[in-house]
Amino acid sequence: MVDLDSLQVIRNSVEEFASELEPYAQLIDRENRVPDDILARVAEMGYFALRVPEEYGGPGLSLLESVVVVEELARVSSAVAIMATVSGSMVPYPLVHYASEDLKREYLGRLAEGKIGAFALTEPCCGSDAAALMTRATLEGGEYVVDGEKVFITNAPYADFFIVAARTGRPEDRHRGISLLVVDKGPCVEVSKLEMMGYRGSGTSLVRFNECRVPKENMIGEPNTGFKKVMMTLNEGRITTSATGLGIMQAAFDDALEYARQRESMGKPLVEHQMVQYMLAEMKVLLETSRLLVYTAAEKLDEGAEDLPLYSSMAKLHTAKAGVDLVRMAMQILGGTGYSKDSRVERLYRDIKMIEIGDGTNEVQRMVIVKSLLGKIRVQ
Numbered sequence: 001m002v003d004l005d006s007l008q009v010i011r012n013s014v015e016e017f018a019s020e021l022e023p024y025a026q027l028i029d030r031e032n033r034v035p036d037d038i039l040a041r042v043a044e045m046g047y048f049a050l051r052v053p054e055e056y057g058g059p060g061l062s063l064l065e066s067v068v069v070v071e072e073l074a075r076v077s078s079a080v081a082i083m084a085t086v087s088g089s090m091v092p093y094p095l096v097h098y099a100s101e102d103l104k105r106e107y108l109g110r111l112a113e114g115k116i117g118a119f120a121l122t123e124p125c126c127g128s129d130a131a132a133l134m135t136r137a138t139l140e141g142g143e144y145v146v147d148g149e150k151v152f153i154t155n156a157p158y159a160d161f162f163i164v165a166a167r168t169g170r171p172e173d174r175h176r177g178i179s180l181l182v183v184d185k186g187p188c189v190e191v192s193k194l195e196m197m198g199y200r201g202s203g204t205s206l207v208r209f210n211e212c213r214v215p216k217e218n219m220i221g222e223p224n225t226g227f228k229k230v231m232m233t234l235n236e237g238r239i240t241t242s243a244t245g246l247g248i249m250q251a252a253f254d255d256a257l258e259y260a261r262q263r264e265s266m267g268k269p270l271v272e273h274q275m276v277q278y279m280l281a282e283m284k285v286l287l288e289t290s291r292l293l294v295y296t297a298a299e300k301l302d303e304g305a306e307d308l309p310l311y312s313s314m315a316k317l318h319t320a321k322a323g324v325d326l327v328r329m330a331m332q333i334l335g336g337t338g339y340s341k342d343s344r345v346e347r348l349y350r351d352i353k354m355i356e357i358g359d360g361t362n363e364v365q366r367m368v369i370v371k372s373l374l375g376k377i378r379v380q
């Protein structure tokens, strides 16, 4: 059972920063960019290194604690929150669990200093079918030459380095021919920022690696063992991405409740009309069931539970669907005001849809859930 009281301390610690961030949230969305001074503050708070262990200079938060931080950030800006999940959780995961001590010292150390990391898996050819990826890493002397194109990569314009999934085996080897490498941002890395519908400002980009040469020691673990590492990383990523959904849902719920209290129609506040009450009650249930499932999944990861993939995917699927429903109802309660570009709910409505797509679509989560039930997925 999740101890909600102990998490309140962490929640309170983020609140002050969240109120500092709030005035910039609409600007970040409109300009599709996080201002440099805000980036510097996020780094100073340690949010780009959430899961970096203390021995490497990071805050060393548990996943459950990180979820609460991300949730609170997303209540204000989902862009900043998703940046923190990628750099602070998905990037550290393979380094902490599978990298050599030298790689850990170097790259976890950089995150702890406030540098930003990105996780590059998806390609124009293939997202759900990650085992088909085409970016190549070819061993030449003491170096790997990384060449290929990645798409929808969060953090890319701000990143200091990338964790890259690349093919080191034959295409027909599919998941058995994939490795994970660390590639520094440099002249060989071309980043083209995309105009996305939501999470604007998080730097979602097309990234081209033009024959980037990296020392062979930059490989994380053994060659051709990267796919399982990616899948394990996604177990964590799905939980932290869901946490951004929780923050979005909370913000939409707060706005709808506030509006329903103040706005009058037919002689009484909206909140006294039964059909509006119905929506508010549904929204609260969607929010709290999502929160419990996400927290439970985070605890499963922290405890190293065998059924982690099941819970991670259930949390992601439920939060995605519940989130889209909740924010749609919030906009309904706000009426035309909600549909205006000046309303926060308009941004939340665009943002929440991403949870049904990023880190594996709803359909992929259903596949993982069923494979888990059939005992075809093991935690390693």
Ligand SMILES: Cc1cc2nc3c(=O)[nH]c(=O)nc-3n(C[C@H](O)[C@H](O)[C@H](O)COP(=O)(O)OP(=O)(O)OC[C@H]3O[C@@H](n4cnc5c(N)ncnc54)[C@H](O)[C@@H]3O)c2cc1C
Pocket: 086, 119, 120, 121, 122, 125, 126, 127, 128, 129, 151, 152, 153, 154, 155, 196, 198, 199, 204, 354, 357, 358, 359, 360, 361, 362, 363, 364
């Ligand atoms: C804002 C944003 C940020 C992102 N950040 C990152 C990032 O930092 N790093 C990264 O690597 N990726 C990132 N992604 C990419 C994301 O993970 C992919 O978009 C996602 O995995 C889906 O892949 P796809 O877009 O190629 O869709 P596709 O795989 O082409 O799927 C298209 C549709 O077909 C369905 N489908 C596919 N295969 C099947 C099947 N076998 N059975 C049933 N239905 C199927 C899918 O569910 C979906 O509905 C991000 C995406 C977004 C939108």
